[in-house]
Amino acid sequence: MSDAVLTLSHLHKSFGALQATQDISLDLRAGEIHALIGPNGAGKSTLIGQITGHLTPDRGKVQLAGENITALSVAQRARRGLGRSFQVSSLADSLSVLRNVMIAVQGLQGHSFRFWKPVHRDASLVEPARAAIARMQLESRAETPVSELSHGERRQVEVACALALKPRALLLDEPMAGLGPEGSARLTELLEELKHEVPILLIEHDMDAVFRLADRISVLVAGQMIAHGVSDEIRANPLVREAYLGD
Numbered sequence: 001m002s003d004a005v006l007t008l009s010h011l012h013k014s015f016g017a018l019q020a021t022q023d024i025s026l027d028l029r030a031g032e033i034h035a036l037i038g039p040n041g042a043g044k045s046t047l048i049g050q051i052t053g054h055l056t057p058d059r060g061k062v063q064l065a066g067e068n069i070t071a072l073s074v075a076q077r078a079r080r081g082l083g084r085s086f087q088v089s090s091l092a093d094s095l096s097v098l099r100n101v102m103i104a105v106q107g108l109q110g111h112s113f114r115f116w117k118p119v120h121r122d123a124s125l126v127e128p129a130r131a132a133i134a135r136m137q138l139e140s141r142a143e144t145p146v147s148e149l150s151h152g153e154r155r156q157v158e159v160a161c162a163l164a165l166k167p168r169a170l171l172l173d174e175p176m177a178g179l180g181p182e183g184s185a186r187l188t189e190l191l192e193e194l195k196h197e198v199p200i201l202l203i204e205h206d207m208d209a210v211f212r213l214a215d216r217i218s219v220l221v222a223g224q225m226i227a228h229g230v231s232d233e234i235r236a237n238p239l240v241r242e243a244y245l246g247d
């Protein structure tokens, strides 16, 4: 696929006798949101771990922009443009939005969060941080401590932290989790815009958000990919309805 930014080919991963992902192949193409859905325990996080490098597949290949990255470390993959936000918030509450995003930019430069000191406002940190903040429409909150933000705004900051590293592909693991209707509507709008700049692999349980946002959907159940398709196909698929949508 010429426009595939991220390609997974035949990924297998077992934990003892449990086959957590079995022969999983999918791609993420420029300009799209590709949603990965499935019940708890389906293997979604195991798959993401193999993409980010936290887990090594038993078999199979991960390619980013045509390069085989299967053997690279987490940091090497991040440097090559694999961006992600985390399910668990990793922001420093007492620091401003801008400083949090600057820390994310510095992360790429090998600085450890524990040793970060607000010594100077180096343009090489401030500019990419401000650009990422603007893309998440948080300019008016740049100087606000993260502790004063709404839950939805925090989630926007987490995405801004991932964007600050100028990723080629973005992995979002349940970005809507815990957001009210207003917060998830806002994040949905932002992601609809963002996908044109960076394609997004979206793991999400909020099916309204998935059906609205996803250009394509892949359905994982018990380690196996049971369906791929556009929203209408997935909504109508009897296997998916039975396994996941609660028919």
Ligand code: ADP
Binding pocket: 015, 018, 020, 038, 039, 040, 041, 042, 043, 044, 045, 046, 047
């Ligand atoms: P999901 O993210 O879709 O909820 P996971 O990828 O977390 O699913 O888990 C898939 C399966 O693999 C589950 O049965 C889970 O218990 C198991 N599993 C995940 N990580 C490990 C691990 N490190 N060791 C053993 N089993 C694991």
Ligand code: MG
Binding pocket: 044, 045, 046
């Ligand atoms: Mg999970």
